[in-house]
Amino acid sequence: xxxxxxxxxxxxxxxxxxxxxxxxxxxxxxxxxxxxxxxxxxxxxxxxxxxxxxxxxxxxxxxxxxxxxxxxxxxxxxxxxxxxxxxxxxxxxxxxxxx
Amino acid sequence: xxxxxxxxxxxxxxxxxxxxxxxxxxxxxxxxxxxxxxxxxxxxxxxxxxxxxxxxxxxxxxxxxxxxxxxxxxxxxxxxxxxxxxxxxxxxxxxxxxxxxxxxxxxxxxxxxxxxxxxxxxxxxxxxxxxxxxxxxxxxxxxxxxxxxxxxxxxxxxxxxxxxxxxxxxxxxxxxxxxxxxxxxxxxxxxxxxxxxxxxxxxxxxxxxxxxxxxxxxxxxxxxxxxxxxxxxxxxxxxxxxxxxxxxxxxxxxxxxxxxxxxxxxxxxxxxxxxxxxxxxxxxxxxxxxxxxxxxxxxxxxxxxxxxxxxxxxxxxxxxx
Numbered sequence: 001x002x003x004x005x006x007x008x009x010x011x012x013x014x015x016x017x018x019x020x021x022x023x024x025x026x027x028x029x030x031x032x033x034x035x036x037x038x039x040x041x042x043x044x045x046x047x048x049x050x051x052x053x054x055x056x057x058x059x060x061x062x063x064x065x066x067x068x069x070x071x072x073x074x075x076x077x078x079x080x081x082x083x084x085x086x087x088x089x090x091x092x093x094x095x096x097x098x099x
Numbered sequence: 100x101x102x103x104x105x106x107x108x109x110x111x112x113x114x115x116x117x118x119x120x121x122x123x124x125x126x127x128x129x130x131x132x133x134x135x136x137x138x139x140x141x142x143x144x145x146x147x148x149x150x151x152x153x154x155x156x157x158x159x160x161x162x163x164x165x166x167x168x169x170x171x172x173x174x175x176x177x178x179x180x181x182x183x184x185x186x187x188x189x190x191x192x193x194x195x196x197x198x199x200x201x202x203x204x205x206x207x208x209x210x211x212x213x214x215x216x217x218x219x220x221x222x223x224x225x226x227x228x229x230x231x232x233x234x235x236x237x238x239x240x241x242x243x244x245x246x247x248x249x250x251x252x253x254x255x256x257x258x259x260x261x262x263x264x265x266x267x268x269x270x271x272x273x274x275x276x277x278x279x280x281x282x283x284x285x286x287x288x289x290x291x292x293x294x295x296x297x298x299x300x301x302x303x304x305x306x307x308x309x310x311x312x313x314x315x316x317x318x319x320x321x322x323x324x325x326x327x328x329x330x331x332x333x334x335x336x337x338x339x340x341x342x343x344x345x346x347x348x349x350x351x352x353x354x355x356x357x358x359x360x361x362x363x364x365x366x367x368x369x370x371x372x373x374x375x376x377x378x379x380x381x382x383x384x385x386x387x388x389x390x391x392x393x394x395x396x397x398x399x400x401x402x403x404x405x406x407x408x409x410x411x412x413x414x415x416x417x418x419x420x
Contacts, residue, residue: 031189035408035412035415050266069133
């Protein structure tokens with residue numbers, strides 16, 4: 001995926017910020033920039049003015065492939081009928097510990 | 100992400116409307132790629148764009164005092180605040196873009212007067228005390244309006260408002276502190292603070308929009324969970340908050356009819372001059388022309404920067420192949 005916008009102008013970037021070491025990057029928002037380097041600088045100015053982050057990722061929005069909201073039910077359906085994947089599915093006799 | 104408009108067949112449309120209605124009924128959020136009625140989309144674009152425009156136009160009245168701030172401390176605070184306003188504008192433009200409009204299109208509509216910004220920014224900042232009064236009253240009114248928007252039904256708008264509200268509380272406090280310093284200062288400083296409050300009080304009350312009976316968009320926006328409280332309800336809440344704060348400041352509010360109503364449990368206040376509001380809205384406020392002219396000039400004068408940044412990016416892309 002090219003990092004370049006199609007219109008000859010700024011393109012849209014998605015910004016992910018790691019708020020502190022030990023946590024994963026989470027989506028903070030989006031912004032416009034002509035290239036990745038400017039996107040990083042803009043992201044710093046826009047999303048970390050109050051020490052909200054120790055690390056930033058920027059990703060061209062056009063590079064994100066998203067699941068379709070229309071197909072959300074069939075798409076996620078396979079996990080709906082498998083409660084046995086959760087520990088709460090199982091009965092444990094009273095008094096049994098560390099299980 | 101850019102919004103991808105789903106185009107359902109005739110059979111799907113009923114189901115999509117039902118899914119949208121159900122989401123609202125359950126107080127769930129609508130996200131960019133969900134199906135939504137055209138009017139819901141258009142209403143959000145209008146409101147979020149107007150909100151974004153207000154943030155960036157709102158930089159002007161305060162920036163007017165940056166070079167003349169009375170101390171380095173006040174200057175640093177004011178610069179941080181004005182920078183925040185730019186940031187708020189950018190959060191909001193991004194939220195609007197998820198609805199399928201481009202930022203260029205929105206800016207163009209602002210520059211040509213086809214989209215509006217809050218009328219409050221068409222009033223001038225005549226003295227340093229105006230900076231304090233804007234922080235206390237204008238940002239205070241904005242917060243009263245914006246806190247319920249954090250629960251707005253459109254996800255990207257609600258999320259932008261959460262960030263904005265977190266940052267706004269510093270804006271309001273710095274204004275209050277600045278006014279308090281003036282109020283407790285010399286006689287002339289106190290008078291300057293009082294004069295600023297006298298001028299900003301009524302325009303701040305107008306920020307909540309026309310009375311409920313005359314508000315054209317309110318009912319639909321409330322049905323869509325975009326708006327959670329009526330204009331008059333928010334205005335009343337704001338007045339109730341401000342009266343004791345004015346007392347703490349040692350300043351008065353310019354309304355002879357302002358008094359506590361024991362029965363209602365709220366303050367009663369005088370009639371708002373809606374003719375003035377409508378005049379400013381029509382473009383005849385003290386600074387309408389100046390604000391738009393400045394905005395257009397800043398945009399035009401920044402064109403070479405945008406072009407240079409793009410040329411640089413293109414050159415590096417080519418070099419990489």
